[in-house]
Amino acid sequence: MVLDKLGKSLREALRKIARAGYIDSETLDTILKEIQRALLMADVRVDLVFKLTETIKNRASNEKPPSGLSAREHILNIVYGELTKLLGGSEASLKENAKKIMLVGLFGSGKTTTCAKLAKFLQKKGLKVCLIGTDIWRPAAFEQLKQLGAEINVPVFGNPELKDPARILKEALTKTQSFDIVIVDSAGRDALDKDLSKELKAIADLFRPDENLLVLSSDIGQKASDEAHGFNTIVPLNGVILTKMDSSAKGGGALSACAALGIPIKFVGLGEKVDAFETFNGTKFVSKLLGMGDLESLVKKTEEIFAGASKDQMEAVMKGDFNLKDFRAQIDSMRKMGPLKKIFEMLPMGSLGVEIPEEQFNLSEEKVNKFIYVMDSMTPQEMENPDVINASRLQRIAKGSGTAPEEVKALLNHYNMTKKMIKRFGKMGRNKKTMEQLSKRFKGFPGFKGF
Ligand SMILES: Nc1nc2c(ncn2[C@@H]2O[C@H](COP(=O)(O)OP(=O)(O)OP(=O)(O)O)[C@@H](O)[C@H]2O)c(=O)[nH]1
Ligand SMILES: [Mg+2]
Structure with a gap:
């Protein structure tokens, strides 16, 4: 399961609340410590973790349980609610009339794979989707995109021979008029350096994306906030796609970092296959994580x-x-x-x-x-x-x-x-x-x- 370890430890802590007949402040402290430990292990930033437990404590002692809820259930609800705020944020989908989507991100974050996943996701909604490959950095990047496109029956445009991302895009855009959605795959670098910034700006100026989405690997944990912040200053972001949630132990850090920055997570990648992709809904995610089902x-x-x-x-x-x-x-x-x-x-x-x-x-x-x-x-x-x-x-x-x-x-x-x-x-x-x-x-x- 996604974030298996975090889910397990949180569920264990919550079970203690559920089992306790009466929760005094000592019991609550012990449970909150367990929650802290679980979140820190998942790479959630220390200050966010302490703020969370502080808020839970304050709310538990100051708020009266709503009628029909026992004190125990009330505390459980507070914990669920605060964890959802920390890890989830609210649900954010693509803009209603988004036609042009651009994916950006560092090397290996999952951009190219995610282009195909997103294309398939939109195609299933009955939209006519195409892809444009502008990456001239990664060897065989265009072939990779072509292959993925062929797998899902989505046309891929681009001509790496032109050796200039903006020119490639310009030429490709002359062929994409009849499509409902155009998704652009861009190149990555080891870091967001001047060169990549210039390249992405040139692409964005020409393409004018309705949705500019940062593809982030969950592996980077809490560093997600620096990366998102950096990209946001170059090409304003509409959201984040968090990949490799299936295989990273640091997903909690990445989720909380994005939520704290206020940049919505729109989708998550859950595996290498084109189907391993979902819209992200914080409430549902946390309820699943806590074993509440969905x-x-x-x-x-x-x-x-x-x-x-x-x-x-x-x-x-x-x-x-x-x-x-x-x-x-x-x-x-x-x-x-x-x-x-x-x-x-x-x-x-x-x-x-x-x-x-x-x-x-x-x-x-x-x-x-x-x-x-x-x-x-x-x-x-x-x-x-x-x-x-x-x-x-x-x-x-x-x-x-x-x-x-x-x-x-x-x-x-x-x-x-x-x-x-x-x-x-x-x-x-x-x-x-x-x-x-x-x-x-x-x-x-x-x-x-x-x-
Ligand atoms: N487990 C897992 N692997 C993923 C996921 N998304 C992408 N990958 C893998 O991550 C690796 C890199 O993916 P790419 O799509 O090539 O990444 P990229 O950002 O286009 O990389 P560059 O073009 O080199 O910058 C590939 O092996 C993918 O199969 C995911 O959600 N889960
Ligand atoms: Mg790529």
């Missing part, structure tokens, strides 16, 4: 996964009538959409005290292939009602699929586990009381409008 996204994602399934089928699945045929369909969509892990991260497991075994998420390609061979050797009856699979059927399926009986068992175990989780989610979705409880917990969250 039911809204979950419902959307589940719908996507079962896209094509009828409403009846969908309802049946949610009730737990989830057979191997559905499982097979789910595996197929998963391959298109990304791992199941992302889905289950959205479940409010943390707040309900349910841990999901890690191996449930980490299905390797090899394992998935084996599952498919196994399922291909089953009869329609077995697929529809896996309970009929007894020892002799199991042997037959293993033989037919060229796998070991253990593989067949592994598939059935995995299927049963998934079925259980989906059923649990279905219950949560339909259980008014759970929803009310969750709503109560979220009350006071900046931007929370209820479930």
Whole structure:
């Protein structure tokens, strides 16, 4: 999970609040110290961390709990709210009529990859998108962009032979009139030096971007504020895209640094693949981090996964009538959409005290292939009602699929586990009381409008 360690330590601290019958100032101090430690480990700036815990303390002692909330819940809410402010900021999307987008950033921050991710994201909204490559620094930068463009079916313009970014852009812009959105990839440097500043200014003067987005690698942690500040003085920024949130332990530092600067984080990159990209919503991000789940996204994602399934089928699945045929369909969509892990991260497991075994998420390609061979050797009856699979059927399926009986068992175990989780989610979705409880917990969250 994104910011796994930070999430774990924060959840642990919050669980202590949830468990405590009564929170005196000593208990609160201990918990706040844990929160401080967790944030400092994620590279959040020391002064921001101290300010956060100071505010929580003041609010906890000065504010009266709103009616219907216990003192404990009140403190939890304050902590959620302040953490959201620190790490999230409010949601910021692209300008409504943005047509011209420029991505800037240092070497290796993820600009070129992010161009493709953003293009795909916009393309999915039905927009006609194209890319322009102006990087003449990175060897084969244009080929990299071309390749990514081909992968997502987005035209890429540019001519590195011209050896001048502004000229390349000028020529390319004569071909991009018919597109709804033009995204420009720019070159990086080790640091924001005079040369890069001059180059970016020249591109921006000519292009006049509606959105100038800084691509920052989460690895830089709290240094994100210096970098964002520097770029902002050269070409005013409309926002930041934070990449490598999947693999960095310093994402907390980068997030809080941008939030403190007041430059909105618009998207996050969560992996190398073109799909590993999401809009950033502080409230949702923090609730996921704290194990509060994100039911809204979950419902959307589940719908996507079962896209094509009828409403009846969908309802049946949610009730737990989830057979191997559905499982097979789910595996197929998963391959298109990304791992199941992302889905289950959205479940409010943390707040309900349910841990999901890690191996449930980490299905390797090899394992998935084996599952498919196994399922291909089953009869329609077995697929529809896996309970009929007894020892002799199991042997037959293993033989037919060229796998070991253990593989067949592994598939059935995995299927049963998934079925259980989906059923649990279905219950949560339909259980008014759970929803009310969750709503109560979220009350006071900046931007929370209820479930
Ligand atoms: N794990 C992970 N890797 C990423 C992400 N975004 C980009 N990368 C990887 O980071 C490396 C650099 O990405 P590029 O897109 O080439 O970066 P760039 O900013 O265009 O680099 P230059 O053109 O050299 O300045 C590549 O190996 C990408 O696959 C992300 O969100 N997560
Ligand atoms: Mg590049």
